[in-house]
Amino acid sequence: MKPLVGLVCGFVFAVGLALSGMSQPSKVLGFLDVAGGAWDPSLAFVMLGGIAVVALGRRLAPTKPLFDRAYPVLRRHGIDRRLILGAAIFGAGWGLVGYCPGPAIVSLGAGMPGALLFCASMVMGMAVFQVSDL
Amino acid sequence: MDHAHFTPIASLVGGLVIGLATALLWILRGRVAGITGIVGELFARVPGEAPWRLAFIAGLVGGGALTHALRPAAFDAARGGTGTLIVAGLLVGYGTRLGNGCTSGHGLCGVSRLSPRSIAATCVFMAVGMLTVFVVRHVGGAR
Numbered sequence: 001m002k003p004l005v006g007l008v009c010g011f012v013f014a015v016g017l018a019l020s021g022m023s024q025p026s027k028v029l030g031f032l033d034v035a036g037g038a039w040d041p042s043l044a045f046v047m048l049g050g051i052a053v054v055a056l057g058r059r060l061a062p063t064k065p066l067f068d069r070a071y072p073v074l075r076r077h078g079i080d081r082r083l084i085l086g087a088a089i090f091g092a093g094w095g096l097v098g099y100c101p102g103p104a105i106v107s108l109g110a111g112m113p114g115a116l117l118f119c120a121s122m123v124m125g126m127a128v129f130q131v132s133d134l
Numbered sequence: 135m136d137h138a139h140f141t142p143i144a145s146l147v148g149g150l151v152i153g154l155a156t157a158l159l160w161i162l163r164g165r166v167a168g169i170t171g172i173v174g175e176l177f178a179r180v181p182g183e184a185p186w187r188l189a190f191i192a193g194l195v196g197g198g199a200l201t202h203a204l205r206p207a208a209f210d211a212a213r214g215g216t217g218t219l220i221v222a223g224l225l226v227g228y229g230t231r232l233g234n235g236c237t238s239g240h241g242l243c244g245v246s247r248l249s250p251r252s253i254a255a256t257c258v259f260m261a262v263g264m265l266t267v268f269v270v271r272h273v274g275g276a277r
Contacts, residue, residue, distance in 0.1 A: 009155045009156075010192065017152060041142075084255070086233020094259060094266075095266025111199070119223065122227035
């Protein structure tokens with residue numbers, strides 16, 4: 001049952017990404033290109049819709065998850081150098097090609113050229129982090 | 135503004151569906167639908183956490199395959215050569231793990247619960263993404 005929840009949620013997540021335009025790197029870059037004179041603000045609407053539903057879902061959530069013992073306690077560390085540096089490195093890669101992790105994996109499933117190479121490099125980057133982080 | 139490509143309704147609906155998947159994963163399993171954590175923490179080998187993570191990734195891949203079969207126009211290929219794709223992939227993989235999240239974990243989950251860390255991270259990756267596009271498109275003149 002538990003992995004099935006993961007499968008269904010991943011599937012619905014992918015459909016949402018495809019509907020939203022996040023699976024089109026050209027559209028992502030069009031959103032990030034605020035200075036080009038042809039800004040496409042569509043992806044702000046993805047954030048808007050997503051944040052609204054997630055916030056609502058948290059309010060409506062039962063006292064414990066339906067298929068698990070308890071919600072995790074989400075840590076609230078301060079804003080540190082790792083966070084800012086990591087976000088900046090991620091932003092640079094995102095702006096270079098227009099893929100963030102979710103859309104890259106969904107595009108891999110769609111068989112888009114370049115997605116496999118990007119995803120393999122991304123997983124490699126995560127592995128490098130894992131072995132280098134202390 | 136780029137009126138020709140502006141798709142507020144489709145993007146809003148897509149956002150609602152992404153939010154639905156994220157809310158469901160929280161309500162059903164109490165897990166955060168942050169793609170960076172789901173993929174990257176496979177390397178951390180937390181006991182019992184691998185099956186749902188792998189299932190979620192399989193769902194992403196399967197969802198991509200099906201939506202592409204139904205609506206190929208929902209996808210386009212990433213531009214950029216082999217080197218660019220490799221460098222960008224490495225930066226995205228390393229950066230998201232160092233910063234503990236990406237567009238989904240920070241931008242969606244974290245911002246929706248008003249986490250100061252996630253709001254800060256989202257502002258930084260958006261700003262650096264915009265700066266990168268600016269440099270590539272308008273300073274280098276490559277595209």
